[in-house]
Amino acid sequence: MTKLSAKIWIFVLATMAVTILFMYSMTNYLYENLYVKDTEDSMIEVGSKLAQMYKGGKVTDGFVNDIDRYNMYSNSNVFAVRNPRELSACVPFDIDYDTLIGPEERQSLIKGEVLAKKGYESRFDRQVISVVIPLVDEQRLEGILYLYFPLEKITELASKDVVMMIVAALIFLILIGFVIFKAIALLLKPLKQLKAAAMDMAAGQYATRVDIKSKDEIGQLATTFNEMAQAIEDEDQRQKQFLENVSHELRTPISYIKGYSEAILSGIIKEEEQPEKLALIVREAARMEKLTNELMQLSRPAGPQGVLKLYPLPLSETIREVVVMLSQRATEAEISIQLHLDDEAVIMADELKMKQIMINLLENALRYSDEGTVIDVSSSIHGEEVVVQIVDHGIGIPSEDLPKVTERFYRVNKARSRADGGSGLGLSIVAQLVQAHDGRWTIDSELNLGTTITLYFPIVEEIE
Known part of the structure; x- marks a missing residue:
């Protein structure tokens, strides 16, 4: 019992x-x-x-x-x-x-x-x-x-027949006790099923579900349990996929670094070729460092944003600084960045995190735009919000890929190498940082025509 x-x-x-x-x-x-x-x-x-x-x-x-x-x-x-x-x-x-x-x-x-x-x-x-x-x-x-x-x-x-009355009472108590016993067993049956399912879940059997169709509180508990089990199973699959992706991402640079280092040490690579190979080793090490930093951001308990230091931030100035940082890369790619900024736009933000948002988005725009195209960056005030738009005229994103672009390690262009296609973590970090600033964003894209990313942040009203 x-x-x-x-x-x-x-x-x-x-x-x-x-x-x-x-x-x-x-x-x-x-x-x-x-x-x-x-x-x-x-x-x-x-x-x-x-x-x-x-x-x-x-x-x-x-x-x-x-x-x-x-x-x-x-x-x-x-x-x-x-x-x-x-x-x-x-x-x-x-x-x-x-x-x-x-x-x-x-x-x-x-x-x-x-x-x-x-x-x-x-x-x-x-x-x-x-x-x-x-x-x-x-x-x-x-x-x-x-x-x-x-x-x-x-x-x-x-009653004149007390014995009959007592016998009748005893029979009634026996019957009612039997009925209560069966009723308790029936009521506890779904709870036992839930207990067994919970134990299976604790043992790692995340596909476990309970089949309880009642509409009472126990049925609602079973429904909630199944929803929780589904969420845990999905998260387990995501973590397994995440680990596979991390392993896959690190395997290539590690193999390059290990192979060329051993070749240099053993003298297989000629002395005049060593600087080129050392530069490749440095590049792959930089890729590993960038990937590691991004993974650390996504694994923090408070999200990639950590503890935000929010204060009134002139957004136009922040965007200009990011464009200056990426100007050399834009020049090398023969892509121009045009700015249309409203200097009155002020939001509550963490400057470093806001720069990270803009860097990730502009790097993506540069990476997937063709030579000779233009990237338009604008900011404006609409009602109670500051709206930022980044419009490129690059390869675009297929409609079937749009819902998945914020998933970790997801790449739209499978044909590109990891060296020029990024880690697949940039938009995941952007999504969480925008949410941390109480903002929202949308992605609109057409294949071979370009992509428009729109960010919305609450405006800071002027204090007289």
């Missing part, structure tokens, strides 16, 4: 115990306040009406005989006596007269008050309720009417 099922059983048993206790208390309450009280009120009513037959003076034998005749047809026993001690000849049990009518009780009777008492009587083996009605004339107690009635027990009121 699991801990949860034990808790449910304890709850059910506690509920049943409270129910039984409540029913017992309610039964006693009804017994005392309905049956006993009703019997007492009925006896007082009958006794009060019989007392009206008394006309004063001494209690006559005729009055006593009339009461005796009524007693023959009454549910309760009623007697008329001149002295309470005469009751011993009338009732089949002993009476403590001092307790029944003591000094205080006598004064109450003289005032016309009715006495009602209840006590256990061994002669009847049950509680007996008695009522004393005074017969008073001129402040003198001439006699009393004494009524008594042996009360039935609760079990006698409930």
